[in-house]
Amino acid sequence: MANKTAESISREEFFYGHKACAGCGGSLAVRAALKVLGKNAVSVLPAGCMSAVGFNFPQLCFSNNSIISTFAGTASMLTGVEAGLRAKGYKDFTAVGFAGDGGTADIGIQALSGAIDRNDNIIYICYDNEAYMNTGIQKSGLTPFGAKTTTTPAGRNIHGNIRPKKNMFEIAAAHDIPYAATASVGYLPDFIAKVKKASQIQGTKYIHVIAPCPTGWGVAPDETVEIAKEAVDSGLWYLAEYENGRFTLNHKPKEFTSVEAYLKKQGRFRHLDDEDIRVITESRDKKWEHINSSFEYSGK
Amino acid sequence: MSRKFLSGNEAFAEGIRLARPEVISAYPITPQTIVVERLSEMVEDGSLKAEYVHVESEHSALSCAIGASAAGARAFTATSSQGLLYMAECLYYAAGGRFPIVMMNADRSTALPWNIYGDQRDSLSQLDSGWIQAYAENAQEALDLALMSYKIAENKAVSTPFMANLDGFVLTHTYETVEIPDREQADRFLPPYETDNRIDFDDPKNMAFSAGPDTNYIFKYREHEGVLAAKAVIAETEKEFAEIFGRQYTGLTESYLTEDADYILITLGSIAGLCRETADKLRSRGVKAGVLRIRYMRPFPNEEIARELKNAKGYGVLEKDISFGNEGAVYTNVNSALKKAGLTIKGGNFIGGLGGRNISAADIEGIFADIADGKDGVHFLGIGGSDNG
Numbered sequence: 001m002a003n004k005t006a007e008s009i010s011r012e013e014f015f016y017g018h019k020a021c022a023g024c025g026g027s028l029a030v031r032a033a034l035k036v037l038g039k040n041a042v043s044v045l046p047a048g049c050m051s052a053v054g055f056n057f058p059q060l061c062f063s064n065n066s067i068i069s070t071f072a073g074t075a076s077m078l079t080g081v082e083a084g085l086r087a088k089g090y091k092d093f094t095a096v097g098f099a100g101d102g103g104t105a106d107i108g109i110q111a112l113s114g115a116i117d118r119n120d121n122i123i124y125i126c127y128d129n130e131a132y133m134n135t136g137i138q139k140s141g142l143t144p145f146g147a148k149t150t151t152t153p154a155g156r157n158i159h160g161n162i163r164p165k166k167n168m169f170e171i172a173a174a175h176d177i178p179y180a181a182t183a184s185v186g187y188l189p190d191f192i193a194k195v196k197k198a199s200q201i202q203g204t205k206y207i208h209v210i211a212p213c214p215t216g217w218g219v220a221p222d223e224t225v226e227i228a229k230e231a232v233d234s235g236l237w238y239l240a241e242y243e244n245g246r247f248t249l250n251h252k253p254k255e256f257t258s259v260e261a262y263l264k265k266q267g268r269f270r271h272l273d274d275e276d277i278r279v280i281t282e283s284r285d286k287k288w289e290h291i292n293s294s295f296e297y298s299g300k
Numbered sequence: 301m302s303r304k305f306l307s308g309n310e311a312f313a314e315g316i317r318l319a320r321p322e323v324i325s326a327y328p329i330t331p332q333t334i335v336v337e338r339l340s341e342m343v344e345d346g347s348l349k350a351e352y353v354h355v356e357s358e359h360s361a362l363s364c365a366i367g368a369s370a371a372g373a374r375a376f377t378a379t380s381s382q383g384l385l386y387m388a389e390c391l392y393y394a395a396g397g398r399f400p401i402v403m404m405n406a407d408r409s410t411a412l413p414w415n416i417y418g419d420q421r422d423s424l425s426q427l428d429s430g431w432i433q434a435y436a437e438n439a440q441e442a443l444d445l446a447l448m449s450y451k452i453a454e455n456k457a458v459s460t461p462f463m464a465n466l467d468g469f470v471l472t473h474t475y476e477t478v479e480i481p482d483r484e485q486a487d488r489f490l491p492p493y494e495t496d497n498r499i500d501f502d503d504p505k506n507m508a509f510s511a512g513p514d515t516n517y518i519f520k521y522r523e524h525e526g527v528l529a530a531k532a533v534i535a536e537t538e539k540e541f542a543e544i545f546g547r548q549y550t551g552l553t554e555s556y557l558t559e560d561a562d563y564i565l566i567t568l569g570s571i572a573g574l575c576r577e578t579a580d581k582l583r584s585r586g587v588k589a590g591v592l593r594i595r596y597m598r599p600f601p602n603e604e605i606a607r608e609l610k611n612a613k614g615y616g617v618l619e620k621d622i623s624f625g626n627e628g629a630v631y632t633n634v635n636s637a638l639k640k641a642g643l644t645i646k647g648g649n650f651i652g653g654l655g656g657r658n659i660s661a662a663d664i665e666g667i668f669a670d671i672a673d674g675k676d677g678v679h680f681l682g683i684g685g686s687d688n689g
Contacts, residue, residue, distance in 0.1 A: 070393055079355070
């Protein structure tokens with residue numbers, strides 16, 4: 001991980017004055033990424049939290065060129081923006097998409113796959129808050145096992161969501177994309193370094209950043225960064241990269257923190273019983289067996 | 301100028317080559333595919349300098365074109381039928397964003413039942429999407445429309461996307477001799493696209509935003525004004541086109557023997573030729589028949605229709621469309637034009653050509669006879685006839 005300090009990134013703000021909930025992880029990811037990419041970033045955001053809170057005429061909150069796409073069309077609009085600007089002779093710009101988990105893993109996955117297939121010169125950042133938060137916390141393809149949402153209620157018969165998250169990072173990598181990475185707003189310097197790296201690579205780049213939603217997760221607004229960190233520390237999320245056909249692990253917790261403690265802090269998981277937690281812990285361990293056997297470790 | 305023997309699709313592609321789009325998003329669908337095939341060849345041989353994007357769906361085709369247009373580039377795509385319906389969300393988006401994209405639509409039947417042949421149920425279902433909608437009759441008109449479409453769409457008062465419709469197979473795949481304008485003349489007619497409605501690094505913009513109940517209607521009103529403004533711009537553009545290329549078009553409609561006609565058949569697209577021939581035949585028998593071809597469904601030619609029909613005894617609307625549970629969309633629009641003009645002429649709606657079913661000269665003669673009988677209401681050609689019960 002790059003050792004960034006607050007002084008080393010731009011003081012310029014590109015996303016401010018918006019109406020995001022207090023403690024919004026998604027807005028933190030967008031804000032940090034735009035500080036890295038600078039004023040020549042052209043951001044494309046689909047229908048979703050960030051567009052809903054940032055683009056309410058006449059209160060428009062991006063100071064760089066930004067546009068809302070259709071829900072399914074983040075990647076395809078990025079393609080058009082990039083091709084159009086290139087056709088007009090521009091060279092010094094970055095077309096960057098910020099889409100949520102539903103906009104990426106569900107409705108937008110076809111367009112994303114198409115863009116990666118064409119190797120369009122774009123950065124696609126998925127800010128993953130693990131449900132359709134903008135519409136009021138419904139299950140998406142990236143909602144984790146056991147999470148209570150408004151469409152996966154936690155009752156006596158079913159304990160919230162019955163399916164694990166799609167592995168978007170490895171789905172992107174399976175296209176043999178030039179660069180893909182996972183990140184967490186709990187490890188902001190790592191995320192910032194990955195955005196920077198992505199901006200220097202030609203072709204399609206995919207960054208999947210865990211961005212907690214206090215409203216949907218049932219944590220306090222000032223716990224966003226802490227819970228995003230704990231997602232990584234407990235081993236339920238991981239920081240990795242895919243580049244030149246190889247997977248690299250960027251951060252290896254010496255010892256995982258308690259899965260149960262991570263889960264029970266959040267309203268969406270509070271209903272889980274011992275058996276549910278055992279299932280989640282087992283799936284974490286299985287995931288790490290895979291990571292340890294097939295990812296190189298970049299650290300010491 | 302040169303002459304070539306081209307299909308409707310190929311003629312349209314030639315017109316697009318002359319219009320110099322900077323971004324083309326391409327996805328195949330019968331019977332449109334030949335357009336994007338020809339354009340890919342033009343990009344390959346260097347006669348068209350454009351970013352050619354192989355999108356993975358029609359939704360992405362138009363979404364990509366919107367992105368390109370937002371970047372200030374001239375954008376083109378083409379589709380048909382299910383593809384048009386699949387991208388429908390983006391139609392409204394492009395229009396609301398005032399992006400003057402041009403799209404060719406090969407008019408084709410919509411499933412179910414599946415059918416690849418021509419009718420107009422695809423495009424007519426999208427009249428409310430905010431696009432200018434033109435319907436070509438022949439390959440020459442298709443080529444000329446391709447060139448004129450950008451000039452109309454990009455006019456600052458209009459700033460509206462343009463859908464050029466060609467009847468599937470009957471026009472898209474039929475070969476005719478076509479005059480192809482010279483490159484220099486085309487460039488003189490159509491200058492490069494200039495707009496403020498674009499990404500600007502000196503003055504960054506937030507585009508395609510939300511507007512709440514207090515302002516939303518203003519944007520919609522302006523969108524409406526943009527489409528209406530196209531009326532005058534179409535007339536100006538055709539005048540300039542005639543001065544440079546020598547071919548004269550007639551605005552939102554094209555009249556044939558309507559001036560003294562008792563019975564006028566209103567239609568659109570490639571069937572108009574047979575309607576005119578039939579009118580000639582009837583005229584030789586002393587029946588005062590006329591034909592009014594609608595060239596633009598949006599903006600709609602309310603005044604033109606009222607003007608042409610004001611002395612008629614009866615009219616019929618022949619269309620390849622039905623709005624189930626009511627009548628054809630063209631008939632609804634025509635009746636509205638007549639009502640607004642205070643005209644009370646009897647007229648019927650003749651639904652034909654669905655799923656590519658042939659409309660014969662005898663069918664059209666029958667329609668004129670029905671008009672003369674004062675028949676109104678909705679009639680499906682063939683239903684109840686001798687050939688299919």
